[in-house]
Amino acid sequence: MRKAKKKKRIYKLIGIGDTVLVPCSKDVYRKATVIDTHIKNDTLALRIQFDNGSIHFISSELCYRIVRGVAIPLEQPKTRLQKFSIWLLRKFGLSEV
Template identity: 55%
Template sequence: MFKSRKKKDKKQYKLVSPGDEVLAPCSQDVYRKAIVISYQEIRNIPTLRIRFKTGNMNFVSAQLCYKIVKGIAVPLEKPKTKIQRLCLWFLRRFGLAEV
């Protein structure tokens, strides 16, 4: 009579937490180290509030930022391809990233 609806996976994908350092775009083709102040979702887009060492505070899409884990730049967006998922699985499996 009634069709059952599939529950969506509502787990938030977060690779960073407040206080972590990320590489964030500060101008065209220039990335600098920044400290994450907060993590928010604005209109279903993961957004970071960051502070550069100069004191500037900005809101930046997490899709544009990277985190350095053991010398490897890891994108902060949710992995969409199988190769990205595999790379993150390896990082987590061997304890290189804490999620």
């Protein structure tokens, strides 16, 4: 039997110039602007810049984006609640995916 092919389509909900919420310390998230994106080890990595000018690299698994008041994870959703909320936002045209 042959193994089923893995989907290589990248789940992308972010673009250059978008604002994201990035974890800074325990339970603290700050706004940052995305400067560049690239894929490293099958994970989307973001190059971000904070308001004070500091530039960092961070995995998109840790970041969120606010769309119409709802925090959406930047990586592929894993729980049913995350999948349902993203489906709902796409259904009503509130997300630019």
